[in-house]
Amino acid sequence: MLKFNRKLILSMSTAAALALLTAGCMGASTSITHATTEANGKATIDGGSTYPVVNDKTGPYYVDPQVAADAPKINNGRVPTANEIAAWNTDIMPDGTGLPEGSGTADEGSDIYDAKCVACHGDFGSGGGGYPSLSKGNAYDLQKTLTNNRWKDPEADGPVREFGSYWPKATTLFWYIKDAMPHPFTKSLSDDQVYALVAYILNVNEMKIDGIDVDDDYVLNREKLLKIKMPNRNGFEPNIDGPQALDDVRAFYADAANFGAQKIKKGATPCMKNCQAPTAIVVHIKGAGISNFLPPMSDARNLPAEKKVAVNPASVYKNTCEMCHGNGVGPALGNKAEWAPYLAHGMKKVYANAIHGTDGGMPAKGGSSLSDADFKTVVDYLINGK
Amino acid sequence: MDNKKSNQEIDRRDFFKKAAASVTAIAGTSLISSNARADDPAIMKHVPWGQTWGDPVTKNRYGVPSKYEHNVLRRNTKLLASGNFRASIAVTPLQESMGIITPNGLFFSRSHGGTAHIDPAEYRLMIHGLIEKPIVLTLEELKRYPSVSRIHFIECPANGGQEWRGPQFNSLQFAKGFMASAQWTGTYLKTILADLGVKKEALWMLAEGSDSSEMGRTIPIDKVWDDAMIVWGQNGEALRPEQGYPVRIVLPGWEGNLCVKWLKRLEFAAAPWYAKEETAKYTDLKPTGKAIQHFYANEVNSTVTSPSPEIDWTSLKDGDIVEIQGLAWSGMGTITGVDLSFDGGRNYVKAYLKGLVLPKSWTRWAYMYTYKKGKELLLTSRATDDAGYIQPTIDQEVSVMGVEAVYHRNAVETWEVTKTGKVNHVEIRTMKKVKDA
CATH class of the missing domain: 1.10.760.10 (Cytochrome c-like domain)
Structure with a gap:
């Protein structure tokens, strides 16, 4: 790995130097050496610049060449025990890695929900109290709302991004409930309780597993949870699955049009005249907008109001x-x-x-x-x- | 004549303005001393702090701001109050910000289960998964790795995210303050990994926090080998609890949410995790119905910071020469230039970068302007970076992203300066569905 890393740094500097030779300086800031491709000529993962080490500097920062160019193999720690890794390695992946055995019904989940969740997430996951809702109805129907955009009318129906209609993986829900819920007392639910709650949330989202409705007495377990096909499982880009995933991500961010960005050609002057669409108008905040700031906005430099302190x-x-x-x-x-x-x-x-x-x-x-x-x-x- | 007015009238700029205006004005604002006006009591009287002892050096062993600065605060709003302000955000007062560093006490604070308070003696960082040598480090062991210090902003990708469908906040603090900047001290993650033998099938890394939400995100291996930092220092002192004390990961330029705080675990794997904050949230829904997942970098952006809706130009006089100032930043590289418009982004002039211009960092810019009382302005700034990006117009951005994306909004921002010098947040846009640009 170290060898690979060193090679990467070296060839990145070459790429950067080449880029500098051919492109010359850009704009006002200039002397900073950067590259938008990696050593192998591939685009960067995020579509942005990197600053390979050149002449003991990364961008404007000096680096210690004893560390940067010939990284010493430092190991200040110890090997964790198998039990220690097991204690912390509690994440759950879409392929079922980390998903424990267990089971629970939607009915059982409903009781747990009413005892531990309803105060924040509302009746049947309808939301409230500033917390997210968990369902707005039938997941398969609501998935179709994801193309809705409230261009003009704020009262129009927007896209419904609930667990059922939006999330790509069901394992995410199990993982989050197990680790992070209930909000004030996390990591307090048993695996069976979490299965029951997931079953309940599937139920209020009117979802099916293998064509079967998750009704009140449906018994959810590990095997069934892994069979769930989320309605919006194909609703995300770029692709992040499989051995080619990183190339797919690079290709996605190599095209600014994919993510609403604008690029200008190297050395070109950006638009300086008539840069807005003729249809563009000045849009003001409606009414007072959102202004319930805490504490209230002020730039006054008076003394703060004296706090009433009981005098002894x-x-x-x-x-x-x-x-x-x-x-x-x-x-x-x-x-x-x-x-x-x-x-x-x-x-x-x-x-x-x-x-x-x-x-x-x-x-x-x-x-x-x-x-x-x-x-x-x-x-x-x-x-x-x- | 009150204090404030008399101070203003002896201002040199005022003299030049009035000199050009009329003879009587010259007589009234002469630089030559005279007793033609009331003396300023702030000058004429002994001040209390000039005649008595000040505090002993033994007071405030950890210093605090002047009591007169009590309004310079992080603020929040009930709109973003989930979990009794424990799955919530408090934002940075950019209208009072100076330079390219945010004081630690004003750094925006966002958590998903409240601010955790970790005992450093019980702190452990575990690195495992697809690596030859898993490792566990105490805080003291971690801090022995060779250190680097880097100035980077951290920005919540929802900065400005409430305003896709129109302006909502008449405030710089709330319209752009979901970000702040610091000099971070830590070690490059690749320095720790040099001895651990990361396997070549490892494409992804999970970074997970130890807070009550166990906040975790998937990070691609490219960033790990580039500039990912494991950080324990913030502006020369230990991280603040709100920033993940004792240790967080900083991914320069990338979503604040990816810079996991209270960091406890890094795991390498061949497949991504699909954590809650990279599926349910932090995904950008487009009008096509597809949502962008793994949207890493905060794109090139800028804003005018002076004037602002909070600190406007109502006290300026006709002819005052004033510095329009702002910030530009890009998570995709280094700022190469900023242009400023007085007519809402129709026409631009070149503004000037000031001070340090660093990669993936706040960059100050300015433009000197002679204020004309009664003239309405639409101040719009537009930045470019060395990766070749330029801020889009609102119409350009929504033509691709629609108005439901929530995150990563970086279109140009506009302040309206009214006839009286008040400043309002406005948007210059076409208020209908924008056809593909």
Whole structure:
């Protein structure tokens, strides 16, 4: 593998250098060496650029040639035990790899569904609560809606992308329920329970297995699940199955028209005049659009609204007031005799002096940053001693 | 005269504008000191922070933004609130974003079962399947592999996906903020694999997370041998929990969903897995009824970030020279250029790239503009990349993809600037079925 990898890197650089020679620089950014084909001349897997290592750089980044050009075989780990691999290797593939034995009926599934799923997914998988629906009716009929597009009328019937009408493989459903459901308590269902739930979801999607309706007492098991032919099994592109899959993917992304992309010829100037269709108009947001943002949108740089924090007058006294009031400077905590002459002026005056400070040496709010209302509670504490 | 106004009026740009306008204007905005106007209290008075102690260095052992920046936040909407915000997304405030890096606390957050909090002592990465030597690594062992640091954006392919049938969000944060950018530190996956002997029948790799949704995706082997990274660092510190702490996979330029977080397992196989997030979701339904599966790269894209619906031009004065600024990015390569239109993409002028121009990275661009008060504008940006792609018009894109695709929408985006300088999100398009282009 290492040998293959090294070869790949070398020939990629050659391809890149060649591309640079023939095509010259492109646009403003330029000195970055890239290729849109791989070493064997095949297109890249995603239709994009790659940056093979050239002169110890990949694109603009320097790489350590000790690692990039002659990758050392580093192994920092250990071999997992068979049990460890089994514990984590819980995925389920379309050919049945990983799919456990077990069974359950749609009826049993209905009970589990009502106990564990209905709160989020709604009655009979109808959706609600922000969670996906699991069925909108007959899977075979609804598969035909997939060509619907709401070009003009948002109220028109759109495509129905439910498990029954859209998903290409039934194993996906078993795998997801087993690993990721119920949402707040995942990995808590037994294999039999999952079979029962899959049977129930097949039932509400009005699906058949081998021409037989999955009705209430249909017993779903491993063998039957693997026989399910999903109505939309041929509804996806590019092909990803079989030994030629990656070539099929490369071919798909080599043609921009397949995925709605636009290309311009190398060195060509893009359209600069009259680049919109004459029929194009300015379309505004209808009404307020979607605007229930959390928290509400704002770019204000004011101070945040003060959070109401319960003030503990005793601890404010300890930290702020005691150094004077506890040392004979100013009336002492809870000392009625000492407070009497001040109180004779009325509480309004006492509060005002406390808040604004006095020439006699009382600092405003004792130097604290409490609100007026909060500081009044500290004053009350100082007077009453509690 | 309030503070703000007086600050604006002593602005140099303002002087030049008024100098050209009239003699009285010159007298009113002269650069020569005079006492003809009220003094600015922000200058004339001692400020509280100038006369008292500031915080000791012992405060905020891990620093936090100024309390005045409290509105710069990730935001969410009830529209995308599945699972009590645990199969949901909170998006990045691009209107406040600077440069090509997103602060870690503002990086958009998307999960399928909530943000997992992993004990690093119990972290394990297992690699197995069609390889000669399966391996299990602790976090410490993983971090001993030679490291690389790369700046890449990560974008949810549903960025802009609510707006195939028309604009919905009068907001840059929500129209384009399903993405963010960071310098990622980790090791190339191929560096780990060098010793493990990946078998030649292995065409696909499953990457699986350890969160409650066990999020998994199938990745083609090409990406594994190209630039796939196993990442533990984000902008110079450990990954944030929302980004998959302690370890995620980063596939530069590819769908955020493929960059599996809380990574626990990589398995090699000859056939793909058909995981839920590559069948039920993250597939692009076309009007033909066929849906694109395994749509990997986020295509070339761009947006104007200043002005934005959030931070508009209502405070600008006639003649102000202002920088129109934006971001361009491509998951398929390096940005080669950006053009800017003032009439909704009918006619373009060349805009200018700024700063670092890196592969599969956000790229800043700008254009200096003299603002004309009362003039309506339709600001549209359009980017190109070194793989040869250019952003399509909306009509071009929907002629192939229809309006039900949800994902991978990269047509040009338009901000309408009204007479008063308000900014609205609009789309320039033909509102009917578009015949094949």
